Each structure stands twice: as C-alpha cells, then as structure tokens.
Amino acid sequence: MTYSPDNSFKSKDEIRAMQEKKLQETVAYVNEHSPFYKELFTQSRFNIKGIKTIEDLSVIPLTIKENLQQRNNDFLCVPRNKIIEYSSTSGTLGSPVTIALTENDLTRLTYNEYCSFLNAGGTPDDIYQLMLTMDRQFMAGMAYYSGIRKLGAGVIRLGPGVPSLQWETILKLKSTAIVAVPSFILKLIEYAKEHNIDVSRTSVKKAICIGENIRNTDFSLNTLGKRITDAWDIKLYSTYASTEMQTAFTECSECRGGHLQPELLIVELLDEMNKPVAAGQPGEVTITTLGVEGMPLLRYKTGDICVYDDGPCACGRNTLRLSPVVGRKKQMIKFKGTTLYPPSLFDMLNEMEFIKDYVAEVKSNEIGMDEVTLHLLPINTSEDTDRKIRAYLQAKLRVIPNIQYLDKEQMHKVQFPESGRKAVKFIDRRS
Numbered sequence: 096m097t098y099s100p101d102n103s104f105k106s107k108d109e110i111r112a113m114q115e116k117k118l119q120e121t122v123a124y125v126n127e128h129s130p131f132y133k134e135l136f137t138q139s140r141f142n143i144k145g146i147k148t149i150e151d152l153s154v155i156p157l158t159i160k161e162n163l164q165q166r167n168n169d170f171l172c173v174p175r176n177k178i179i180e181y182s183s184t185s186g187t188l189g190s191p192v193t194i195a196l197t198e199n200d201l202t203r204l205t206y207n208e209y210c211s212f213l214n215a216g217g218t219p220d221d222i223y224q225l226m227l228t229m230d231r232q233f234m235a236g237m238a239y240y241s242g243i244r245k246l247g248a249g250v251i252r253l254g255p256g257v258p259s260l261q262w263e264t265i266l267k268l269k270s271t272a273i274v275a276v277p278s279f280i281l282k283l284i285e286y287a288k289e290h291n292i293d294v295s296r297t298s299v300k301k302a303i304c305i306g307e308n309i310r311n312t313d314f315s316l317n318t319l320g321k322r323i324t325d326a327w328d329i330k331l332y333s334t335y336a337s338t339e340m341q342t343a344f345t346e347c348s349e350c351r352g353g354h355l356q357p358e359l360l361i362v363e364l365l366d367e368m369n370k371p372v373a374a375g376q377p378g379e380v381t382i383t384t385l386g387v388e389g390m391p392l393l394r395y396k397t398g399d400i401c402v403y404d405d406g407p408c409a410c411g412r413n414t415l416r417l418s419p420v421v422g423r424k425k426q427m428i429k430f431k432g433t434t435l436y437p438p439s440l441f442d443m444l445n446e447m448e449f450i451k452d453y454v455a456e457v458k459s460n461e462i463g464m465d466e467v468t469l470h471l472l473p474i475n476t477s478e479d480t481d482r483k484i485r486a487y488l489q490a491k492l493r494v495i496p497n498i499q500y501l502d503k504e505q506m507h508k509v510q511f512p513e514s515g516r517k518a519v520k521f522i523d524r525r526s
C-alpha cells in the first residue's frame with residue numbers, strides 16, 4: 096500500500112493489516128541498521144520474527160527520551176552522507192535531540208503534512224500565511240511549507256511575531272488561512288482592534304493552531320479557543336505533533352481530535368504500569384514510527400498525556416483520534432486523591448473572573464505527597480471575593496489547595512524570578 100490520503104478511509108481491518116505489515120518491516124529494518132535497537136534486541140533476547148501484530152509490540156522494551164539524549168547517534172540507521180536535514184527538538188524538557196532525515200524521510204514528512212492540511216479542509220485555492228519560524232532546525236516549519244506545496248495551495252512565509260506586518264500581508268495578499276500559535280492569534284486580534292482593522296471582513300477563514308491547546312479533552316473550546324472565536328469568527332483546527340515522531344495529528348472539520356496517520360505511525364497510550372489504557376482514559380502517548388529511514392523509533396514514550404477516541408468519525412476516516420495534550424507526564428500533580436495537570440489548572444484559573452493573575456506552586460510534603468499552593472492576584476481583597484474564589488475551586492477541584500493572595504508587585508516577583516524573561520505560571524519544587 097503506497098502513500099495515499101484514501102488509506103485513512105479504508106476499513107479498520109484493512110488499516111490494521113497495513114500497519115502490521117509496516118511494523119514487521121520496521122522491526123527488521125532497525126534490527127539490521129540501528130545500533131541502539133540491535134543492542135536492545137540482543138539484550139532482551141527475543142525473536143524479532145515473533146512480532147507480527149500490534150499487540151506483539153508489547154514485548155519490545157520502551158524507548159525513553161533519555162535514551163535518545165544520551166545515545167543520539169546510535170539511533171541513526173544510515174551513513175551520514177545519506178542525511179539531508181538535521182532537525183532538532185526544542186529541548187523544553189532536557190537537552191535537545193538531533194533528528195536526522197534522509198531524502199525519503201523528507202518525502203514522508205511532506206506527505207504527512209499534506210494529509211494534515213487535507214484533514215483541516217485545505218484546498219489548492221487556499222493561501223496559508225505561516226506565522227512561525229522556518230529555520231533554527233525547526234522541523235514543523237519545513238513540514239508545513241512542503242505539505243502546502245504538495246497540496247498546491249499558496250504559501251506566505253512571514254515568520255513569527257510582528258502583528259503589523261502580519262496584518263499588512265493578510266490585507267495585501269488575501270491569505271485564507273493562518274498557521275500560528277493560538278496566543279499569538281489573540282495578539283493579532285488585539286492589534287486589529289487598536290488599529291481599526293475589522294477582522295470579520297478579512298480574507299482569513301481558518302487557523303491551524305500549533306503548540307498550545309485550544310480545546311478541553313471533551314473537544315469543546317477552552318478559554319483560549321473561546322477568546323479567539325468570540326472575537327474572530329474563524330474555524331480553529333488543533334494539531335499535535337513532535338519532532339521525534341515526524342508526524343502530525345490534525346483535526347478534521349468535525350474537530351473531535353487529531354487523526355492518526357496510519358501509514359506513518361502506530362500509537363499506544365500507556366498507563367503508569369506501561370499497560371494500554373482504555374478509550375477515554377488518559378495515557379502517555381507512545382509511538383512507533385513507520386517508514387522512517389534515518390532515525391526510526393520503536394515504542395518511544397513522548398511524555399505527553401492524551402486521551403484517545405477510536406469510535407467512528409463523521410468525516411469518514413477510520414483512524415484513531417487524539418485529544419489535546421492533557422499535560423506533560425513529568426508535571427502530573429497527585430493532589431489529595433485527584434490527578435491534575437498544569438494546563439487544566441490554568442484553564443480553570445483563567446476562567447475565574449475574580450482572579451486576575453496566578454502562579455501555581457507544587458512541592459512534596461513530609462510524607463512525599465504533592466502539595467499545591469496557588470498564588471493569586473484577586474480583583475480585590477474583600478471577604479466576599481475570597482469566599483467566591485474558594486467556592487469556585489472547591490467546585491472545580493473538589494479540594495481546596497493552599498491559597499496565598501498577593502498584590503500586583505508581589506505577583507510580579509513570583510512570576511519573574513531572577514530576572515527571567517518569560518512569566519512563570521508553574522513552579523515545581525518537588526524532589
């Protein structure tokens with residue numbers, strides 16, 4: 096089965112058969128070419144020929160980010176003169192990792208992004224304005240560009256930031272779609288308001304949102320998503336991707352989760368014991384790349400917690416869908432019997448009208464449990480406000496964390512420790 100967007104519309108059985116064939120090829124390939132996996136297979140002494148189905152995958156030990164960080168080169172399956180592109184992970188958690196791509200990997204990446212734009216209702220009539228960087232070893236920028244080219248649509252590479260230039264270009268070249276970080280879209284809206292640009296009369300009809308969540312796990316728009324669409328009536332498409340997987344999950348027009356691209360990836364969602372979770376339950380996204388030549392990965396734990404849905408989608412695709420990222424595994428808070436991730440906590444705090452600003456702090460108490468303190472800047476210091484805030488948190492969290500009210504100046508100090516450049520929202524002091 097060759098690359099074709101039609102594959103996602105085939106029956107679940109056909110899709111599974113295709114994935115399993117590709118899985119067998121991948122296992123045989125890394126066993127021959129990857130120093131890391133060759134060693135792993137020898138050490139764990141299993142017969143690679145025994146891996147035939149997706150369930151059989153579970154016998155393969157998991158690969159973690161530290162493996163990739165410490166033995167980056169041992170993942171490379173080709174001689175260096177076959178490498179075309181050196182991409183790099185952002186390194187937000189730990190040191191960045193190099194992901195090297197061959198010509199075939201670039202073709203795969205192009206196909207991946209082409210399908211992503213098709214998922215998100217793209218046509219050759221579209222003109223995409225890319226509000227992101229094309230360089231700094233950023234894989235996604237290159238992927239968007241080549242995917243749009245394959246789609247036959249127009250592309251404007253404007254780069255991140257500079258709202259004035261973004262608007263000037265939208266008005267001049269009549270972009271129909273933007274690819275941007277959602278919080279930057281808010282900045283665009285703000286700029287438009289200040290400069291009397293009527294957003295509703297511009298040519299832009301949709302936004303491909305990258306890097307930040309615009310939805311809750313039930314797929315309704317979160318506070319950020321609502322703030323955008325309340326001010327600007329455009330369709331928002333959520334995406335989830337990472338450099339390591341060289342693949343994106345992109346929403347279709349139903350906006351009920353990002354679709355898996357079955358020819359490119361097998362995804363497992365695992366619990367803390369590394370057992371598969373049921374649909375609707377949060378699990379760590381664990382990926383096996385299919386068809387990657389340079390640096391294929393088997394059962395790589397991404398650290399991202401998502402929820403999946405494998406029910407039918409009204410768009411007709413028979414592929415699994417992933418929710419927005421619920422949180423990073425390392426940031427999970429176990430708080431008085433509930434499990435909580437910073438993004439959902441932030442969303443809750445953003446929505447509370449009596450809270451103007453906040454920082455969440457978590458530390459381990461004497462018995463090793465997580466303890467949460469919310470540093471809050473309330474709209475006023477009245478008892479009534481305090482009562483309302485506590486009642487709100489009680490209703491949302493079912494337990495009340497420690498609350499510390501700060502004034503504006505104190506809040507600033509907490510948010511910008513040691514002349515940090517970016518405001519801190521989450522402080523993790525756990526051992």
Ligand SMILES: [Zn+2]
Pocket residue numbers: 347348349354408409410411412
């Ligand atoms: Zn769909």
